[in-house]
Amino acid sequence: MGIALINVKTCEAYEPGGVKVKLLPTPKPTINADISNIYSSSSQVIPVFLQGTCDNSDTSITDFPLIAQTGLSFICDVNFSSLSSEEDITPETLKAAVDKGFALSPSSFKLTLDNYPGHDTTIVNTNGFNVVNAPSGEKVLRITMRGDSETGVASMLWNYIFDSGLPKDNVPNHISMAFDKHVLLSAEGLPFDESPNKVNTKGWIFPSQDNKIVGKATFYDWDQCQTEFLHRSKISLIDGAKPSNTMEIDIPTWSTYISPWDSKNEYNIEHASFDEVKGVNTQLPGGYLTPTIQWNLRKDGFPTAEMVAKRFGRVVNIFNKTVDTQPKVQATAQKTSQGENFVLSSSEQNVLQRPITLQTLFKAEKPQLLMATMGSESYGSQQPIDLKFSFDAPTSQKVTLWESVDQGDFKQVQTYDLSDSSESGATKQASLPPINQTGKHTLRFKLTDSNDLESNSIDSIVTIDQRELKTQNSVIYQYNPWDKSSNILTVTDRDGNPVKDDQVIVNGEVDTKKVGVYPLTFTYDGMVTHNEVKVLETKSSLDVQDIVLTVGDSLDISKGFLSATDNAGNPLKFDKVSVLGADKVDTHKVGDYSLTYSLKPISPIEKVVHVHVKSGALTLSSLPSIDFNNIILNGSSQTSKPKIEDISLNLRDRRGLSDGWDLQASYLKGASLGGGMTLSLAPTSDQGKVAAVSLNGSAQNIDVLEKADVNKPDTNIILNPTIDVPAHVTPNSYTATIVWNLQEVPAS
Incomplete structure (x- = not known):
């Protein structure tokens, strides 16, 4: 007969708050088929199975359930399913057997704490046995070991259990043995603990630098034990007893x-x-x-x-x-x-x-509002009200100012951070929202703090006058001029009288050449508004061309226009274009002139059109024929006049110069009048020096202009022609060809 003692190999089982355990299992013991052989040989080892998770690297122990762990207890489950006995085992009888065995041989229950040499703990003298049902339906006898005496770990199964002859069906499937961490408490504190009265270690489980306590449980085979009588005997170790196995246990602890x-x-x-x-x-x-x-x-x-x-x-x-x-x-x-x-x-x-x-x-104190005054006696209906107030808040990290108008609900104004201030009191400023209704109003102020405490309140009177400043946003297109009046709607003084726009001060710049949004601030008598001017990209365009004229032509300014579009890109007709400089163009004089084409006020685009007036010709209008009245010979000399009056030549001077001209007349060679008749001219002219001539084969001046006037390009010369007919002329029809010769004469 022997005590079921085993070796275990390293493995771990862990649950939160519980114990880590290292085990050293041995190969499964060989049991003879004959159950009676268990009792017949003192060298025979009882089959013991440990329940838990095994290190499968050692295939020789795969049949072993390993040690499990629950709570703070170390659990050892021993399987008795292969045993047969004649009487039931109860918690009471097992307790009696354990206590008897320990009383006879306490040295058989040793636990050595490697971390703390010399510290041994006793965990037998049981006081809590009970049979519970395992999840598999098996009966488990659970034993909780307490630390009541000296040293050791209860790891033997007593002769009482194995020699009792209990019926197999009534034996619990497993016996669960555990010890409480109470066994490892330090009663007096550790030597290196320097805390007052060693409070850091006294009464607490031993600390360890690697956060674990290493324990060893020693086991003895039954042949190393001796009894006083056959059944339910006292158990002790024989002299020179040698342990069969040692179990190493790691118990988690603190550092x-x-x-x-x-x-x-x-x-x-x-x-x-x-x-x-x-x-x-x-x-x-x-x-x-x-x-x-x-x-x-x-x-x-x-x-x-x-x-x-x-x-x-x-x-x-x-x-x-x-x-x-x-x-x-x-x-x-x-x-x-x-x-x-x-x-x-x-x-x-x-x-x-x-x-x-x-x-x-700590004790929070209420904040105290000491003073609240406004910067002015009256404000405009749109004007924020400036407030200065002082307070005392010795235990507040923050204070919040609240305002009530005419006994209405309090509304939050602003929160002030006091955490960086070493002073309990402070003076602060606030900007209160405008009051829209004119007249006198009662304002009430109070404070709340970060401790949810509320201060006293203070009342003040304020007057709202008729000052008003209303402004709006405006939109213009790129390159168009901006005027502040496009943003100003209404301005009135304290008595409600209108105010001119030029009394409003504007802060901010508007770059009409650059697309963007430009914020502006408008100010009048303490009232301030904020608006913006949006400059949009323009699609306006204007295409023009130069104009070329000849002296004496009329100027048509539409000839310089090609096309135009407004800011949105819509086409424009010429009547939307204004032209400047047309009155400066002298079409009677050679030269270059400039016209300015503008899309204002639609768009500020302007273009320059050049007018080129070039020199023309000096021309004389043609005179196809002059028909004279017929003459009836009467034996006397007679004079014939043209059938129509005011026979004239038109001279047009488009040279645009001051050079003069000379108009001459003569017969075409071989084409004189003949018959002894004389063709005479008595010209008159609106400019130049005329001369009466009787035509012959030589060119004679009939009108000479020494210096031309560019403003008088046209000259009308009335010829006043007559034919002197001698008394004795052969009756016939007579024809002559006149040559008109117009030539330039340099100005003198």
Whole structure:
């Protein structure tokens, strides 16, 4: 017969808040088919199965369920399904057997803590057995071991269980043995703990630099034990007993702890009571585990759990005395009559599970409104009202100004930040919204603060006069002129009288050449409005061409126009175009002239058209024939006159010069009148020097102009021709050809 003792191989099973366990399983024991052989040989090992998750790298232990873990307890499940016995096993009988075995041989239950040599813990003397139903329907006898005496881990199954002969059907499928972490508490605190009265380790599970405690459980085969009688005997180890196996156990523990400290170093006003963190010699006021600070509401506002956890949640490593920034610290708030308490804690495994309470003391005082005056006795209906006020708010981080008009509802005006001010009082300015209705009005002011407290109120009287300034936005096209009157609608003085636009001051610039939006500020007698001028891209165009004239031509200004469009790109006719400079063009004189074509006021586009007046010819109008009256011979000399009066020549001078001219007349050679008759001319002319001539074969001057007048290009010469007929002429029809010779004469 033997005690079911095993070796286990490294593996892990873990649940949040529980224990990490390393195991060393051995190959599954070989059991003879004959169940009776279990009891016949003291060298035989009872089959034991551990429940949990195994390191499958060792295929020899794949049949082993491994150690599992729940809560803070170490669980060992032992399978008894292959046993047969004659009587039932109960929690009471098992408890009695365990207590008896421990009383006889406590040294059989050893737990050695490698981290802390010399520290042994007893976890037997059971006080809690019960049978529970496992999820699979099996019966599980669960034993919780407590730390009541000296040392050891209960890892043996007593002779009472295996020799009792209990019926197989009544034996629990598993026995679950566990020990509470209570067994590892430090009763007096550890030597290296320098905290006051060793409060960081006294009464707490041992800390470890690698956050685990390594334990060893020693197991003995039954042949290393001895009994006083066959059944239900006392059990002890034989002299020189050698353990068959050792179980290694890793129990998670802590290396850091929460020690509140102000990371902004404003409330750390006391000298540190011990060398807790390297290079830090300050701590929060109050007790080490009960820090208490007088909270500054003005500077820091109301404390919140998130703020306190971030600012004060310092985590200290007990071994190297440094601050660990990795663990997360939470805070929960508890209001008190004097302020608020914040419980700092952390769920991180390596942090000591000891919440620390940080007490913040504060008392909020109501703000006091001391004075509220306006900058003027009267304002326009559109004019903001300027207010100057003073107050005292010693515990407020912010204050908000409220206004009520004529006992109406209070409306928020502005909030002022006081957190950077060391003074409890302040004087501030505010711009109140305009009051549209003229007359006297009562304004009431009050303050509220960041502590949700309200101040007293102060009343003031203000008069709204008839000043008015109304303006609007305007739109112009690129290159068009802008005038402020296009934005101004109405301006009146305090008595309601109209005011000219030139009394309004405009601040801002409008670049009419550049597309864009230009903000402008209009001001009159304290009233201010804000509007804008939008300059749009223009599609206006004007195409023109030069004009060429000959001296004496008439000027047609439409000849210089080709096409035009307005700002929107719509076509325009010539009647929308204005032309400047036409009166300066002298078409009687050679020269170059300029005309300005403009689309104003539609568009400011202007174009220049050049008029070129060029020199023309000096011409004489043709005179096809002169018909004279017939003569009836009567033996006397007679004179014949033309059948029509005012026979004339028209001379046109388009040279545009001051040079003169000379008009001559003669018979065409061989084409004189004949018959002894004489053709005489007695010309008259509206300009030039005329001469009466009797035509012959030589050219004779009939009109000479020494210097031409460009403003008189046309000359009309009345010839007044007559024919002297001798008394004795042969009756016949006579014809002559006159040659008119017009030639230029340089001006003298």
